[in-house]
Amino acid sequence: MKTNINEISIQSKTENLQLIRNFVQEIASNCELDSSVIADIVLSVDEACTNVIEHAYSSDTKGEIILKIECADDKILIEITDFGVEFNPISVPKPNIAKHLVEKKAGGLGVYIIKQLMDEIIYQRKDENTNKLTLIKYRDQIA
Amino acid sequence: MQDFKVELLQKDNVQVVKIAGILDAHTTGELEKYFDKLVFEKKYHVLVNLTELNYISSAGLGVFMAYVETMRENNGDIKFAELQDKVFHVFDLLGFPMLYEFYKKEDEALKKFIEG
Numbered sequence: 001m002k003t004n005i006n007e008i009s010i011q012s013k014t015e016n017l018q019l020i021r022n023f024v025q026e027i028a029s030n031c032e033l034d035s036s037v038i039a040d041i042v043l044s045v046d047e048a049c050t051n052v053i054e055h056a057y058s059s060d061t062k063g064e065i066i067l068k069i070e071c072a073d074d075k076i077l078i079e080i081t082d083f084g085v086e087f088n089p090i091s092v093p094k095p096n097i098a099k100h101l102v103e104k105k106a107g108g109l110g111v112y113i114i115k116q117l118m119d120e121i122i123y124q125r126k127d128e129n130t131n132k133l134t135l136i137k138y139r140d141q142i143a
Numbered sequence: 144m145q146d147f148k149v150e151l152l153q154k155d156n157v158q159v160v161k162i163a164g165i166l167d168a169h170t171t172g173e174l175e176k177y178f179d180k181l182v183f184e185k186k187y188h189v190l191v192n193l194t195e196l197n198y199i200s201s202a203g204l205g206v207f208m209a210y211v212e213t214m215r216e217n218n219g220d221i222k223f224a225e226l227q228d229k230v231f232h233v234f235d236l237l238g239f240p241m242l243y244e245f246y247k248k249e250d251e252a253l254k255k256f257i258e259g
Contacts, residue, residue, distance in 0.1 A: 014169035021198075039229055046200050050168040097208070097238050104212050106205030113201055113236055 004030070004071045012053045012063035012082070020049050020067060024078070031071040037142055040117040041076065044135055047110030048080050048089065056084030056131055075119075078135045087131055088123045089114065146197075149177050157188045157256045159249065163195035166203030174203070178210045187219025190252050194225035199233050211243070220244070224252040 006027045010016045024045045028038040049065055057063035068079040095108040114121060120136040146164035153159070158181055166174065181189060191207070193199075211221045224246040226234070234240065246252040 014167070017167050017169055017200075018165070036229075039232075043200060043233065046167060050200065050202060053168070095237075098242060100208050101212050101242060104209050106201075106208045109201035109205060109237060113233070116236055 005068065007066065007068040010049075010065045010067065011061060012057045012065055012084075013061040014050070014053055017046055017049060020065075021046055023067065024069065027069045027071065028076060031076050033076065033139075034142065037137065041078070041135075041137060044114045044117045045078055045080070047114050048133055048135065051087065051089060051110055052080065052082045052084065052131070055087040056082045058085070060084075074140065075136055075138045080133045080135070082131050083129050084131065086125050088125070089133060090121055090123045147173065148195075149174060151177060154190075154253055155257055157190050157253055158186045159190045159192055159253075161192045161195065163197075165198045166196060166206075167198065167200045168202035171202045171206050174206050175209075178206060182210065182213055185217070187214045187217040188256050189214055189219065189221045190249065190256065191221060191223050192225050192249050193223060193227070193230055194249075196227065196230050199230050201233075201237070204234065204237055204239070207239075207243070220256070222246065222252045222255065224249040 008023055010020060021042050024042045025038060028041050052065055053059060063082060063084055066081040070077040089111045092108045092111040095112055100106055114135065118135045119138045119141050122134040124132045126132060147166065147170040148163040150161040151158060152161070160177060162174065207221055214220055222244045225248065226245065244255065246255070
């Protein structure tokens with residue numbers, strides 16, 4: 001398979017999550033992946049972009065999110081870049097769901113989902129204003 | 144509003160919340176309004192029917208987490224029925240089956256509420 005790279009730039013609004021999911025779905029569908037794996041990747045990217053909108057940009061809708069998907073022989077790689085405040089999802093602790101219920105709050109759920117569904121997560125803070133999160137799913141680790 | 148709809152029905156003393164379409168960070172605010180209304184009206188027996196829900200992200204699950212304790216403190220609960228496999232998969236990832244009751248059919252969940 002030839003490595004294929006696709007990229008889009010999207011404004012940081014929750015109403016664009018549908019656009020983000022459609023983009024990932026379309027590209028991933030051309031990567032010869034099982035539909036359940038594609039659904040897991042779509043959900044992971046949704047969770048990561050929701051965090052960018054809510055945390056890196058604090059729900060300011062004028063921010064930019066750049067989404068790059070690389071479909072390679074051995075893996076599918078998604079890069080999510082934003083220019084908001086530093087937000088490192090890897091440092092978010094595992095949520096204690098039972099405790100969340102009692103405290104009537106939720107948080108850290110999205111990151112926990114991404115960690116369960118993707119094989120590798122890399123976070124980089126660059127140039128003092130750029131967050132880059134890379135999510136990788138390896139083909140040989142797909143059950 | 145994108146593909147998202149909530150329908151509220153009452154069956155005996157149980158409030159059936161039917162959610163259709165997509166429940167993500169964009170649509171959860173709308174669902175919260177329905178739950179706020181239920182709490183305001185002291186309606187604590189809530190059956191969530193998800194037969195027409197096609198997609199959920201953690202933002203959607205967060206709504207059920209934020210309200211269930213209020214329902215339980217008032218001798219009520221939030222129970223789920225008729226989830227599509229792909230939607231249940233997301234609930235399962237976060238360990239919801241340990242903390243909430245799930246039913247294949249709405250009638251089973253209703254019976255559970257009524258019989259206690």
